[in-house]
Amino acid sequence: MKNQYPKSFSHIGLTVPNIKEAVKFYSEVMGWYVIMEPSTIKKEAETAIGQMCIDVFGNEWETFEIAHLSTSDGIGVELFCFPHGVKEAPAFNPFNTGLFHFCIQDPNIEELVAKIVAAGGKQRMPIRSYYPNDKPYQMCYVEDPFGIVFEVYTHSYELTYSSGAYAK
Structure with a gap:
């Protein structure tokens, strides 16, 4: 087949209940760059x-x-806030078709998870190791203060899984 190459990831769009609080959380806790301050879009x-x-x-x-925000590796995070939308996060149901979670990476997982919790988010599980006796690859599911579930890895996706995370 012609033109078979992996496509790059550009951005993810998240609907939040309060745009200013979300920008504050994602810029201060996650360290993401604000590349466009909150603005209003009108139907026109x-x-x-x-x-x-x-x-x-x-x-x-x-x-x-x-x-609009950006991660350190240039992935965009587009935040939306609709005035008449439901302001509660949907029920966590990974078994249904749809977006389950996104994942970010930070080598200091303990500190980041603590910052997320201190900012009003939640730690959904203990920090777990993929290779408890061999390698320092860790992960943890968390929620932002708005109930959006995401995952934190200490190492890259490629490195974690190319090493056979589930096999011995």
């Missing part, structure tokens, strides 16, 4: 962004807030 077919949002969201909205 005359602007490019307005028309794109009508294409995506349909006509059942008038305005929403948006902010």
Whole structure:
């Protein structure tokens, strides 16, 4: 097949209940760069962004807030806040089709998990080791203060799984 190559990951979009609190959490706790402060998007077919949002969201909205952040490796995090949306996180149900979680990486997992909890998030499990007696690869599922579940790894995805995380 022609043009078979792995596509890169550009960004993820998260809907949050309060855009300013979310920007504060993700910039202060996660250290992500704010590349566009929160702003309001209006439903208007005359602007490019307005028309794109009508294409995506349909006509059942008038305005929403948006902010853009970036991780240290250039992955974008697009935050949305819709004034009439449900403000509670959906029930955690990894068994249903859909986005289950995203994962970030920090070699100091204990410190980051503690910062997440101190900022109003939750630690969903103990920090676990993939190779308890051999390698320092660790992971932990957490939640941000808004109930969005994500995972923390100490090492890269490639390194963790190319080493056979589940096999001896």
